[in-house]
Amino acid sequence: MSKSLDAKLAEIKANPASRAFLIADAKDADMAYGVKATGPRAYLSSRGARAAKFSPEVWTREEFGCRNLPEFTDIIREVVRQGVVDIMLMSASVNEHLTIKEGLFRGSPVTPAVRANDTTDIWVVRHGRYVTAPARPFRTATIDHIQCGLAACERDGGELPGANLGLYSITFVNDLEQDLATLQAFKEFRLEAEQKRFRYFLEVFDPNVASGVAPEKLGEFVNDNILRSLAGVTEAGRPLFLKIVYHGPRLMEELAQYDPNLVVGVLGGGAGTTYDAFRLIHDAQKYGARVALFGRKINHAEHQLAFIEMLRLITDGRVGPEEAVRAYHGVLQARGIPPKLPLEKDLQLTDPAVSYGGAGRTTISLGANPAPANTPGARPAAASKPEAAPAAASGAPTSWPLRPDGSPDFARMNSAQRLAYDRARLTRKYG
Numbered sequence: 557m558s559k560s561l562d563a564k565l566a567e568i569k570a571n572p573a574s575r576a577f578l579i580a581d582a583k584d585a586d587m588a589y590g591v592k593a594t595g596p597r598a599y600l601s602s603r604g605a606r607a608a609k610f611s612p613e614v615w616t617r618e619e620f621g622c623r624n625l626p627e628f629t630d631i632i633r634e635v636v637r638q639g640v641v642d643i644m645l646m647s648a649s650v651n652e653h654l655t656i657k658e659g660l661f662r663g664s665p666v667t668p669a670v671r672a673n674d675t676t677d678i679w680v681v682r683h684g685r686y687v688t689a690p691a692r693p694f695r696t697a698t699i700d701h702i703q704c705g706l707a708a709c710e711r712d713g714g715e716l717p718g719a720n721l722g723l724y725s726i727t728f729v730n731d732l733e734q735d736l737a738t739l740q741a742f743k744e745f746r747l748e749a750e751q752k753r754f755r756y757f758l759e760v761f762d763p764n765v766a767s768g769v770a771p772e773k774l775g776e777f778v779n780d781n782i783l784r785s786l787a788g789v790t791e792a793g794r795p796l797f798l799k800i801v802y803h804g805p806r807l808m809e810e811l812a813q814y815d816p817n818l819v820v821g822v823l824g825g826g827a828g829t830t831y832d833a834f835r836l837i838h839d840a841q842k843y844g845a846r847v848a849l850f851g852r853k854i855n856h857a858e859h860q861l862a863f864i865e866m867l868r869l870i871t872d873g874r875v876g877p878e879e880a881v882r883a884y885h886g887v888l889q890a891r892g893i894p895p896k897l898p899l900e901k902d903l904q905l906t907d908p909a910v911s912y913g914g915a916g917r918t919t920i921s922l923g924a925n926p927a928p929a930n931t932p933g934a935r936p937a938a939a940s941k942p943e944a945a946p947a948a949a950s951g952a953p954t955s956w957p958l959r960p961d962g963s964p965d966f967a968r969m970n971s972a973q974r975l976a977y978d979r980a981r982l983t984r985k986y987g
Contacts, residue, residue: 560642561667561721565796565819568846572816577841577871578797580643581864582824582851583632584671584723586625587647587696588678594628595855596621601630629654631860636666638861640868645669645723645849648697652705656717670702672722672745672756675738677764690734690765691727693741699754711752722749723799725759728781730767739785746793757847758782758795759823775803779811786818797821797847802836805843812844821847827856830863830884830902834877838870858895862887862982874974878903887982 564576585593597605597617606626610617623631629650636644644661646654648670654660655668677691700709703716724745726738749756760782762774769777778800786794797819802808812820822840824833833853840848850867857863866880875883885899895902956973957965964977 557663557665559667560665564642568819569817575871575873576846578642578821578847579640579864579867579871580645580669580821580847580849581632581635581641581854582645582849583628583635583650583855584645584647585851585855586628586650587671587674588680590681592622592682594623594625595852597623597627599631599858599860600627601634603630606630625650633660634861635864636660636664638864639665640861640864641666643667643669643721643849645671645851646719647671648701651702651719655719656705659717667721668719669721669723669757670697670719672697672699672702672724673741675725675727677727677761678725687764690729690731691738691761692734693726693738695741695745697722699748699752703752703754709752720754721796722754722756723759724756724795725761726785727761727764728767728778729763729765730769730777735781742785746789750793756795757797757799757821759799759849762801775801775807778803779807782811783814799823799847799849801825802840802845805839808840808843808845819846821845821849824848824850824853826852828853828906829897829904830857830881831877831904832906833863834866834870834880835905837867838877841871858888858893859884859891865982869978875978883978883982 561578564578567574567576585595600623606624608617608624610620632644632646632650632654635641642665644666646668651668651670661668673693673695674697675691675693676686676689679686698707699722700707701718702722703709703718703720705718709716724742726742728735728738745756748754760778762778763769767774767777782798782800798811799821800811800823802822808820808822811818822836822845824836833850837848837850848867848871854860854863862884866875866884869875869883870877870880881903882899885895885902888895955976957968959965969977
């Protein structure tokens with residue numbers, strides 16, 4: 557099966573006005589954290605709990621609170637089989653298990669990807685202080701291990717069994733020696749990737765330590781460093797797309813309009829409200845982003861599959877961020893899942909941090925007021941008054957227009973009717 561990543565990138569290149577948008581689930585936290593990388597056990601896959609040993613005189617599994625790795629990989633399997641995301645980002649070891657040995661991505665539209673380096677600013681182990689020092693380049697995984705699970709792949713022209721897409725991360729800290737070492741390591745990676753026909757996307761973090769750059773100027777500092785660093789790189793060595801902090805509309809448009817061939821994506825950041833996440837992907841797309849990579853925001857969601865579907869509904873222009881929050885809470889209510897926050901609080905815009913370890917805290921720049929429903933990119937409401945909807949197949953009346961054959965008439969739905977339809981569909985699917 558063809559991969560949605562390739563189809564959408566081709567569409568974006570051929571038609572700059574296309575709404576094509578890539579969503580990645582970043583399940584690579586084990587490259588940064590330790591035991592708690594897998595996230596809270598409040599959400600498990602449909603398979604449920606996996607075996608684990610806890611001594612009752614010491615603690616219980618509920619007190620421990622985190623998933624084990626089998627529970628974590630079960631969720632990855634479900635997300636891939638759902639087929640809504642375009643990319644699944646993993647560690648090299650999880651990629652070996654799921655991609656190479658299990659063949660999870662064969663026949664799937666989802667593309668497997670692996671974190672190709674683990675710079676020191678993501679070494680977020682308990683009681684460690686690595687993230688408080690300027691980021692230094694380091695690679696645990698090799699390209700060959702990502703592609704075939706071995707130190708040297710047999711390159712006979714056939715398709716390799718592993719992933720052929722990686723995330724390479726760099727952090728500029730405004731220090732000559734540190735940034736020079738970072739770019740030298742990046743150059744070595746690019747040359748090896750080109751030789752081994754390995755594709756990658758580039759993650760550029762904000763400085764993880766005090767850099768001397770004013771917080772309101774960080775976006776300009778990062779934009780200029782990205783463009784300056786890639787100016788000497790020809791097409792053969794360029795990233796498929798970027799993954800950066802969203803610094804607001806002006807700086808996103810500044811970067812996105814500079815080079816139409818440069819596909820810009822945003823990272824999701826850390827804790828926050830559901831509205832923070834939905835508003836971020838909406839605004840980033842509105843101002844030029846074509847990709848979103850959400851890790852913690854998905855991994856800590858009350859229901860990951862429903863959360864991902866909401867992200868896609870937003871990028872397709874079918875619902876707005878506020879509507880999506882309400883629909884998501886509707887799914888949680890239907891399944892009897894208690895939300896982390898009550899709806900009124902989950903609809904608030906906060907100031908979510910995006911740093912891995914809390915050092916060099918950066919915040920996503922979102923405006924104070926939600927974008928109106930008729931913003932560019934959103935699907936406009938139908939101009940004509942919809943007909944009264946006949947009864948649904950279940951016998952319950954619908955609140956959206958239908959075609960004569962009983963199927964939903966999307967062309968005649970307004971925003972409220974589309975929300976009602978999507979909420980009902982998701983409730984049936986996940987409830």
